[in-house]
Amino acid sequence: MGEIRIINLVGTPQERGYHHGQVLRDKIHHLYQRFIEMMEGPPLGQKGSAAQFSERDLLAFALAHAPATKDYAPDLYAEIEGIAGGAGMSCGQVILLNCVAEVRRLMFTGSAARAVSRALATPPQPGCTCLAVQGRATADQQVYIGQGYDIEPLWEPVVFRTQDREAGLEQVVMGHPGILAQFGLNGAGLAFVGSGLLVSDQRPGVPAPVVARKILQQARLSDALEVIVGAERTIGISYVVASSFGVVDLETSAAAYNCHYLQEGVFACANHIRSSALAHVYAGLYGLDSLVREGRMLQLLRAGHGALGVESLQTIQADHADFPVSICRHIVEGTSEAMTRCAAIIKPAERTMWIAGGNPCERPYVEIQIQ
Numbered sequence: 001m002g003e004i005r006i007i008n009l010v011g012t013p014q015e016r017g018y019h020h021g022q023v024l025r026d027k028i029h030h031l032y033q034r035f036i037e038m039m040e041g042p043p044l045g046q047k048g049s050a051a052q053f054s055e056r057d058l059l060a061f062a063l064a065h066a067p068a069t070k071d072y073a074p075d076l077y078a079e080i081e082g083i084a085g086g087a088g089m090s091c092g093q094v095i096l097l098n099c100v101a102e103v104r105r106l107m108f109t110g111s112a113a114r115a116v117s118r119a120l121a122t123p124p125q126p127g128c129t130c131l132a133v134q135g136r137a138t139a140d141q142q143v144y145i146g147q148g149y150d151i152e153p154l155w156e157p158v159v160f161r162t163q164d165r166e167a168g169l170e171q172v173v174m175g176h177p178g179i180l181a182q183f184g185l186n187g188a189g190l191a192f193v194g195s196g197l198l199v200s201d202q203r204p205g206v207p208a209p210v211v212a213r214k215i216l217q218q219a220r221l222s223d224a225l226e227v228i229v230g231a232e233r234t235i236g237i238s239y240v241v242a243s244s245f246g247v248v249d250l251e252t253s254a255a256a257y258n259c260h261y262l263q264e265g266v267f268a269c270a271n272h273i274r275s276s277a278l279a280h281v282y283a284g285l286y287g288l289d290s291l292v293r294e295g296r297m298l299q300l301l302r303a304g305h306g307a308l309g310v311e312s313l314q315t316i317q318a319d320h321a322d323f324p325v326s327i328c329r330h331i332v333e334g335t336s337e338a339m340t341r342c343a344a345i346i347k348p349a350e351r352t353m354w355i356a357g358g359n360p361c362e363r364p365y366v367e368i369q370i371q
Helices: 013-023 025-040 055-063 066-072 074-087 091-097 100-107 111-117 208-215 221-229 276-281 289-303 310-317
Strands: 005-009 128-133 144-151 158-164 169-176 179-186 191-197 236-242 247-252 257-260 266-269 339-347 352-356 365-369
Touching: 005 013, 013 025, 013 074, 025 055, 025 074, 025 091, 055 091, 055 100, 066 074, 066 091, 066 208, 074 091, 074 179, 074 208, 091 100, 100 208, 128 191, 128 236, 128 289, 128 310, 144 179, 144 191, 144 236, 144 310, 169 208, 179 208, 179 352, 191 208, 191 339, 208 221, 208 236, 221 236, 221 247, 236 266, 247 266, 257 276, 266 289, 289 310, 310 339, 310 352
Parallel strands: 005 158
Antiparallel strands: 128 144, 128 266, 144 339, 158 169, 169 179, 179 191, 191 236, 236 247, 247 257, 339 352, 352 365
């Protein structure tokens, strides 16, 4: 888990995808096989239980998302087909990798989610902690957003520098082998991060990584919000979307949404619904640590009010209060099965991302700038 890998993608969508699949072929195959093994095994913390899903069922689930994806983003669907060609896999298998979040949500809705919420049968599940600051909260009056990306070690972060001819914008995107995007920044100075939410209205539609890349094809903040609202979304995500002049948090379920703005120049979100407008689709928590992480992040941002910048935000991302399920999350058997697999701070005005390829308390941040 050393320095994060950066891969340049150029050409048509098919060509970009093929290069992605070819360069990361072995890693994509390994990731797919391990994911299938995880899903075919018993639920986390429930040894001896029946299998969760068969590979056949998972592929059928993934392919149910294909029609909406083609309609919403034919260029990105072509990129997925290219990844499949380059990796020597079926298109359905690569769509399934891009539906990982959707599959995982199926594990933690209904009774399973209630069990997690009560911290009974399973350890707290992977989540993320996002931040945003602007104006008088920062030392230079600029906008910054950031994310600690928490998941099991299997999910290797990769940065894709994509020359998107269709959008006319270079993109710096954090994704995984075979997976289009999780968060990122583009050459127009538009950026976003996001945290997952459990909702009861999950449905087949456009997988989250496709929506993520579509956001980064936009030059304006209002257009980015439009592609989120206009997508046939599948799951719950809190999208923290920023430009050089401001930030909007769009808290979404599959069919509903609400927005939040920064209070006194600071904002944080973790993995629980905060909007009363989405109360009707509430389906539980990943873990009660979500409430603690969000509160701790707000506490630290408010304490640094007026002096916040890249280095101080990186220090906040390395915070260990409530260890190991802290802002900087670590693996401890029986308590936390996930870790902060990467952490990033983004400054839209300078089109710059600082990203650490592992726990930010241990790994250096690499600076990536779009000229």
